[in-house]
Amino acid sequence: MEICAGAGGQALGLERAGFTHDAVVEIDKWAAETLRLNRGSDTSHPWNVLEMDVHNLDGTQWRDQIDLFAGGVPCPPFSIAGKQLGADDERDLFPQALRLIEEINPRAVMLENVKGLAQKRFDNYRNQIIERLTALGYRVFWDLFQAADYAVPQLRPRFILVALKNDLAMHFSWPEPSAHQVHVGPALHHLMAARGWPGADEWARNAAAVAPTLVGGSKKHGGADVGPTRAKEAWKKLGVKGTSIAEEAPGPDFPVDDPDILPRLTVQMGGVIQGFPEDWKWAGGKTAQWRQVGNAFPPPVAEAMGLAVKQALLSSRPTNLNEEVQAPASA
Structure with missing residues (x-):
């Protein structure tokens, strides 16, 4: 129970x-x-x-x-x-x-x-x-x-x-x-590449570290992002923009090697970072979904x-x- x-x-x-x-x-x-x-x-x-x-x-x-x-x-x-x-x-x-x-x-x-x-x-x-x-x-x-x-x-x-x-x-x-830790790049590579982003391979090679702790915000505070400033900086080093959550993976026209334009996580990617299977279904709007992901x-x-x-x-x-x-x- x-x-x-x-x-x-x-x-x-x-x-x-x-x-x-x-x-x-x-x-x-x-x-x-x-x-x-x-x-x-x-x-x-x-x-x-x-x-x-x-x-x-x-x-x-x-x-x-x-x-x-x-x-x-x-x-x-x-x-x-x-x-x-x-x-x-x-x-x-x-x-x-x-x-x-x-x-x-x-x-x-x-x-x-x-x-x-x-x-x-x-x-x-x-x-x-x-x-x-x-x-x-x-x-x-x-x-x-x-x-x-x-x-x-x-x-x-x-x-x-x-x-x-x-x-x-x-x-x-x-x-x-x-015996071994799982890094962000290998965990998310196939999802980052799902819509044909040409930078996915290089991104995955560079994201060779464990992510900081995901947070989802409470009902009173926090929205759909990866967390406080320190967490956002850590995600930036992994090649991820953490100020908001994306609706979908980067597409074929998404920039490559532009430090000012980085891909964002989707709810599905956040679930994988938490150890959920990628086919786990999340109910609600994006903020409600991300709150569930971050608090899991x-x-x-x-x-x-x-x-x-x-x-x-x-x-x-x-x-x-x-x-x-x-x-x-x-x-």
């Missing part, structure tokens, strides 16, 4: 790790529509998408039926770009996540947030979360991870908390990083973490019952 699912990055990664979803909860109408476009009832791998406020969600109907409770709880309370109000921020949904965990009693928990939650100023708040989970019978693990270490072509540091029931915790270990949890990171959790879950089951070991877990 997953709350605050956004555009489905975490859910997609967990699906790839072998989890099936009993419910995927999201309040934003465009993000919920994105979930339905890609995993609705008329698709090959449907998710039970619940478009609702988690404050109104009763978890008791799933009690003792869920292997993994997951969520990307909103980051504004802890974001460096925000006021960092923590528990005093009305957007803090950790209390609701903890309430649902108590009601559902899953075997494992995985919550992700921005790196700000690991700051010393939030030690007390973070410890309160850990103490509550410990009282519910879980052992808690947390750390900071870079998405670039898991084959995602951007930095994107994330705080990840995993909690497992005490009898499962001995089987858990964090996943190992990928990269699927490859969720997959790596999900595989580690799944290994712990399966390790506790009887190894002499092959069909039980092979059965998929549910989230």
